[in-house]
Amino acid sequence: MTEATEVGGRVKSGRLVCSQSHSFPIVEFIPRFVDAGHYASNFSSQWDAWPELLSLYDGYGERFTKETRWGSDLSGAVMLEAGCGAGTFTPFAAATGATVVSFDLSQGVEANYRRSGHLDNVLIVQADIFSIPVKKTIFDYVFCFGVLQHTPDPKAAFLSLATCLKAEGKIAVDVYTMPPAGHPYEILWKNKYRARKLVRSLSDETILKLVKGYVNLMWPLVKRLAAKPTDRRRKINRFFLFDDYKARLPGMLESRYQSFAKLDIYDFLGPAYDIPATQAELQGWFKEAGLSQIDVHPGYNGLEGRGVR
Template structure:
């Protein structure tokens, strides 16, 4: 497979230098060779700090067995499109992202969002993750349906194999809270976004996840019994294997952290990122928005800290039922 069209976005994870393809390798200026195996460039190098690397390795092992989201039943682009659009978030992203944009999804897992956004063939879409079994599932779908504009790459958020200021949109959802230093991860991701581009970050919310935290204690004390206390485990429309994956990811994950809206807004402020929107909303909708119709890239009211606390307490009973993930979008200045 030829990677010429993606090389303008990729860089040596060690030095940041440009990469060139020579047969089945990507080669850095200093001569380091990164193999392309199963059509996936292997650009993962360890995190510099030893302590942090231990956590990364633990998470890599975990997500090599827990690959998500699953492709069961997703056997065509139209089924993938239906699923992504039903999820709300997928549809809102698709509507907000220009057909000409370059998009990088970091921590793409099995790459369903990457493949979905790549169904618009004029977009350049890249999915980066450290888990090869997950990437292989995304790559298999891409190859089966010949999505030429989609690429999957193995990489580490903390040594990201991408050029600085190179992509229009960077998406990282459900990932940073599984890393040893989410703020540092955020700053690494931001470096790759072009000035004026957007960063979309999904994180576990400190308030919304309280009920789940309590259930986790109960499950730990009862050896996993009473699983039906979790609303997702009671769902009739989700099959058994998907429920098992959900349970492992939510209740047996070796590393996670929780974050508040104001904390992430501070990350934005510190790094000159303008707040654009939050899902769920933290203050108000734009005039033309309905609850089903969120405009992710339109600047929304930011609200006050008091409003944020009230909203987040309410999230315990809404998004808390499905993991408590909130998504903030910002614009790099």
């Protein structure tokens, strides 16, 4: 490390230099291994617009526990969190006692640092899932939630993560999948992809502005339909890309539903990539990675999968 400046016992700025003389900056306490202008720029806009919204909701702790199934005490282990965003899952990973290396391609790492950067067992870096700046086969646990479908090649992204596992290491991921015919979310997903085609040529800033205006315009109707929920009323809301937030987000304050709707719909429309997978495809990725004890099934985010090196 060169040019290091410390604040409060932590390196705020400096440069990391490897044995081959490659140099990477540390900016605002975060090592940066990527340049600006990447495919995840919309997520930077997303976390800038709603930096703390998901940190105010504890339901993701339950999701972390149920998706990983790793237990609550992982003291002494080393864990990799891929695609941390603003840090929705980071504090729950850190609470296990493991040393957590948490990375994301977007500027969401800055919101994550504000939330979890003070923790002694958390290291937050900005990096690319296709070029993870760590030694291979050193992690006891790897997880990646809400990310794979938003990469240009979900399978390659998964295989990149799998190389980070040590022998007997465990991995847990999820990925979007298309709901089958007749599923309650079928109409929402179909209309999401139709809407994505309409905004494909627009900038992140324009999409964000449109989403905020659209939600504000529609919200009185959405609230009215949600006040007395029935299957028909939910279907109408989902036709317009809104969800039953009370059922989906138990424990979240109703006053935050409108902000969540904006984040949710922007998350539908903003990403450069949205590539769902089938259950057979996800199982195939695990097999190609040479993993065992493979468990792939419908879950929180569409499909979830677990395996062991």
